[in-house]
Amino acid sequence: MALNRRDFLKVAAAAGAAGAVDTAHALQREPKTMPPNAVGMLYDATQCIGCKACVAACKEANHMPPEHDAGKSELMWDVPLDLSGKTLNIIKVYQDGNVAQKDREINGYSFVKRHCLHCVDPSCVSACPVSAMTKDPKTGIVEHHADRCIGCRYCVYACPFAVPKFEYDGPFGQIQKCQFCAHLQAKGQLPACCDVCPTGASLFGLVEDLKKEAHVRLSKKPGESHRFARGKLGGNRPTQDGTIANYQKHLYGDKELGGTQILYLSAVPFEKMGLPTNVPEYGYPAITEGIQHTLYKGMLPPLALLAGLVYLVHRNAGKPDESGETPRKTKVKKEKS
Amino acid sequence: MSAHEPLGGRILTKPFLALSALAAIALVILLARFVFGLGAVTHINNGYPWGIWIVIDVMIGTAFGCAGYAIALLVYVLNRGEYHPLVRPAMMAGLFGYTLAGAAVIVDLGRYWQVYTLLLPWYAQFNSVMLEVAWCVMAYIFVLAIEFSPAVLERFGLTDARQKLSKVLFVIIAVGILLPTMHQSSLGTLLVVLGFKLSPLWQTQLLPVLFLVTALLMGFAIVPFEAILAARGFRRPIETRLLGKLSGITALLLAGYLVVRFADLIVRGQLGAAFAANLETGMFWLENALFVLALVLLARPAYRTNPRMMFIAAAVLLVAGSIYRINAYLIGYHPVGGGWNYFPSVTEILVTVGMFSIEILLYLLFVKQLPVLPRAERVTAVQ
């Protein structure tokens, strides 16, 4: 009997309506885990003074040009408005009311450092058709390879943190994003931003250690003094004695979207700093890949469907007539012309 | 005798020349795109990395190209042999739609000179929905070309080759039904990874199903739309009865689609979101109102013998499906962090217009030179 798609769909509609909620979780693949030697960064917005040394250092380390934004003011030299093809790391400011006090949500201000979060379950890696985005299995660094990128910009479309940026201002653009100074880390050096940060707001280290440090800071009371490491956590750089601020009692990046290797601490709520908070604890690739794996498990369902189709088409098409037409077997009044 | 015949007639008519002018403008703009970059010619930016070249030229363009898919399904799977005369023009519409979509992709790719990496197996990232879409579309263009080749072979009298082809054509046809099923649904799956960036009015795990069904609906709608246009344009009789029956099938499928669409919204608890007052919800209601309107028009038996109503219904359905895609990819999509603006630039719009003009140009050319349209006698006979 012919495969009656109409009826199938009717049933599917009912089933889908009834089971839509359950399907949501059934079609999810297993969450990804952090690699064992995952390196990361702890960015403590309360320690950030907005000096932008990290922006300057990042540009130097990655040979990025300055970004004049003539639209805003022709007098400024390097004033990116956001991450872009020329800016892999940026400091943005949150302002409210009369911006009188740092690290205060109402009538205050805070700085936030934005760049690639090197997710544990990166949407960009899942999206890229040609493996131009890869996640290092040991360090977890998400790297981009321009030598195979086709410029489809699906990674730009997919990233929940709006990180990868394509260079539209020339005929031979490429995707640009923070690579966590993988080229410097390979030489045993620190990422440029963590290296230069004067206060240790950008702190490099193993993600495990950074999470422990973050929880120490969160467990202390505001006003308590704390020895803040600078450069690398557990390194031998001089520390600085500061005071614990009134943190939001949450480590951002610990669980969001399956976890990220760049973690954030802040006194101002994270969504006000532009970091999405209405996100699940699994990465979105878990769902897309769940759908894809279910539908295309080892290519068996498509091949099975193909087999069925071949059978049906062959049956319905019959033998070709002398004109080469592929007739069909159902009744049709063939009038001799 | 062949059941199809070239239309003949003058090629360089006024419409043809007008369309050629539009195509020429588009080609000049594309030259600028390749010399100066995407930013010089479009308003695509990093908040909206996909503009109308992807959403209209590719997504809607391929949906229009689903004529071949829809007819193949009807004729060779559901065994509705009476639609057979419509196969060839549908395959051609499909071939043009998909080839032009492929061209639009190449033009839109930021690093088009590396597009061959898509075919290198050691770079293939098998979890990527985009890879699957790319491979399926590439393969499908190839398949459509083969499915259409009988018309070319016939024209040039290559009956021998035709005979040989006919022996294996059923496999090709089967593949030509599998491939669009895969990639048209995947065009929906592409959106799932957006997560919260896509409004809950469109974001659902049923996106592959919804995109597949709307593609099929648009495929079913393109057939009468194009058939009536061609019939009137070339002063041929309209295959009313045939198209009328098609309307019935389309109506059923459309009803099923609307049920699934709204049931999904209700089960996810998102129907309330549709009652805020903003552009997004306005477009949501427009999209669904058009689908409902199309259903109303298609469902009435009286209209199934009424070419005017069939045409209007088909046009409404095509617009509805197009708006669904525009909504899902551009209107319902909210870049992270806000502040991003996108509206196509004049040159961007002109390229899209030019692309579709080329499609129509090719259609006019092929239909006059190759045996694509069914013979008029056969048409009358089948009525």
Added chain:
Amino acid sequence: MRKQEMSLDGYEGSAGGVTRREFLKFCTGIAATLGVPAMGMQIAEAVTSKQRPPVIWLSAQECTGCTESLLRSTHPTLETLILNTISLDYHETLCAGAGHQAEASKQASMKANKGKYLLVVDGSIPTKDGGIYCKIANKTVLAHLHEAAAGAAAIIAIGSCASWGGIPSSGPNPTGAVGVSKIIKDRPIVTIPGCPPNPYNFLATVLYFLTFNRLPELDSKGRPKFAYNRLIHENCERRPHFDAGRFAIEFGDDGHRQGWCLYKLGCKGPETYANCPAILFGDVGPGAWPVGTGHPCFGCTEEGIGFTKGIHELAELKNVTPPTTYPRITEDKGKGATVTAAALVGGLVGAAAVAGVKFARKLPESSDEASGGRSDKER
């Protein structure tokens, strides 16, 4: 004759400075000759025509650094000030007399010039245990202050100690040291903090007062705005290094040798209000201030920072508002609709709709009309 003898400018040649020893010798001589305890203001030939306003200088818990700082001024030189411009009726270090003689002349001046004299205070005022930790002539300086302030036209607290307590007030503060403003509440008090303050901050304030007969514009802490309105960070010559992220990490390292920013070493410039980088110290040329010599500023003018925060503790950045060169969390980006593009889209959609309607109107409404047309080979 006297003018020549009296002329001290160029006396010692270069800086025109006069050693204290010579100065006192001179004054004492004159005073002794005249039998007047105060320095020879009436004697000096360079006395200006109008009467020089009287100044009483009260010293509390001070180190004399503020006076020492004044001695190093060159424009005007201190002697020009005290001999030509003002009548310094009482100053423990500089006055000619001593002991009861000095005290008596102070009382006489205060009485004669009641309501008109300028009171300058340096040093912090001890308040614990009744203020016994600093006594002059068997009276606590606290009492002296109350007495002197009662008849003063205005009060200038020079140095961090008099401004907010300074070094004696840091740590355990065993003497209960406080600044003058904590003691005297009913008079306008100008504070010139610094340890020591730049002499020109004081001199300029005094000369302003003498010229315009009112105090210059003051901030909420009583500091003259012309000197204390800006952070050191805002005027520092090493600011470009801060902005570019070039920091000295250790004393003597490469960055330090190249004069890079000292923020990481604990420079309090970002939270200290003073004009040190602008006017420097000692009139000996550029770089003559702590940061210029390669040592981080420790915030000597600021209460709560100087002598309180660790020298290498990082400074908080006190910007009034973050500068507008930071992008906000959400900025407008991307090109939206241009009029032409919108019109084009509108036009296309409209044209398609009109064409569609026109076409549809012409379509037959039944299949009878539809069939029965000749199959035309020509278009």
